[in-house]
Amino acid sequence: MEKKYSILLYYCYAKIEDYEAYREEHHLFCVENNLRGRIIISPEGLNGTVSGLKEDCEKYMAYVHSDARFADTEFKVEAHETMAFAKLHVRVKPEIVHSSLRHIDPRQKTGTYVEPQDFRKILEEQPEDTVILDVRSNYEHNVGRFKNALTLDIDNFRDFPEKVKELDHLKGKKVVTYCTGGIKCEKASAYLLEQGFDNVYQLHGGIIKYGIEAEGKDFEGKCYVFDNRITADVNHVNPSIVSKCFITGEPTDRMVNCANPECNAHIPMTEEAGWLMDGCCSDECRKNPARRPYDGTGYYQKNTNHYNPLKGVKREPAKID
Structure with a gap:
């Protein structure tokens, strides 16, 4: 079957002062171009998963890049047979990922990027001085994770800072973090640096980009995703079930x-x-x-009867503490 649709995964840390006005503009653009998905707009930037016809997704990427604040946004693009969402949500929130680390600005401090092909070499060689750290929640890494990765017993990313207290024994090692699309690692790696880990790296673009650019080798299981698919195949070399x-x-x-x-x-x-x-x-x-x-x-898709994508374009401003 020809895959006429695209699924876009992206984030961008960038200061947005007019976030309410931009939310309305952004929402309307998505409606006019038949896009659906979940988009978060906050004072610290953008985070979204968007689906639509390939040509409509191309328009969306051009729209985001046309704004100087988001010109360097990197999109992970996957082909899909159908629309991956039933609705469109464009919301204002205090953070683009709920982290309990609002004091950290990844534009000022974050772990060094490791590109997918270099990360693949690390997985293949497994250096003794290197630790691969999964910063995702239990339900995510239970269905899929990198070979020999260290996983954390957390139900939500906001629990990450508390778990870091148990990782002091790793301070002398090279720590490489990873997550689904890279967004959590921006703050997770910065927090590790803040806590005295001085050799911190992060997989650039996360598991999804690794699957696209490095064939997903040594990712065991499937990747939990936040659209109608629930999980996505990543490993095209040596897939397994964990x-x-x-x-x-x-x-x-x-x-x-x-x-x-x-x-x-x-x-x-x-x-x-x-x-x-x-x-x-x-x-x-x-x-x-x-x-x-x-x-x-x-x-279980929420009831979509009488779905109106224009609903909520104009609404009461969100409260950002």
């Missing part, structure tokens, strides 16, 4: 959201277990009266 079904323990890289909306846990689950449990992670969730009907996918 996650196990939450119910049966069998190897699987199929991810679902628990059918109980009050739980909504992100878990690996085989098709057989999915039907057996009606898409739920436990009998308790299965018995919840709010349980959503399971259709075999484990993905």
Whole structure:
């Protein structure tokens, strides 16, 4: 099947003083060019995942680059068969990724970039003085991670600073961080530097760029993504499965959201277990009266009836503390 659509993943740390006005302008541009996705605009920059026809995505990238503030924005572009989102959300938030590290400005301090091909060599050679550090959350690295990477037991990136206290023994080593698209590493690597780690690097463009430019070699499992796909294939050289079904323990890289909306846990689950449990992670969730009907996918799109992409173009200003 010809892939007529594109999925764009990007971020840009740049000062935005008129963030409310820019949010309205940005939202309207997306509507006029048939784009959907999730976009965050904040005083510190942009962060987004956007989907649309290839030609519409080209217009969007040109639009972002035409603004001097975002001229150096790097887009990770993946081809896709269909639109990857059902709706468009353009929101104002205090940060472009919730980090609890609002005092850090990656434009002033961040870890040194390692390009995908150089990162691939590090993975192949596995130097004793080098640590590959995954800064993502549990549900992300449980379904996929780099070979021999150090993972952290965190449910959200905002928990990262607390976990760094357990990494003091690594201060004499070269630490290379990675995440999905690079955005979390900008602040994570800067925070490591702030805490006395003096040899800190980050995978430029994250797992997605590594898959595009270095064939994804030695990335084990699949990459958790924040669109309708849930996970994406990255490794085109030596793919493997690292996650196990939450119910049966069998190897699987199929991810679902628990059918109980009050739980909504992100878990690996085989098709057989999915039907057996009606898409739920436990009998308790299965018995919840709010349980959503399971259709075999484990993905629950919010109701899109009467979807109006113009809704919210003009609204009450967000409060930024």
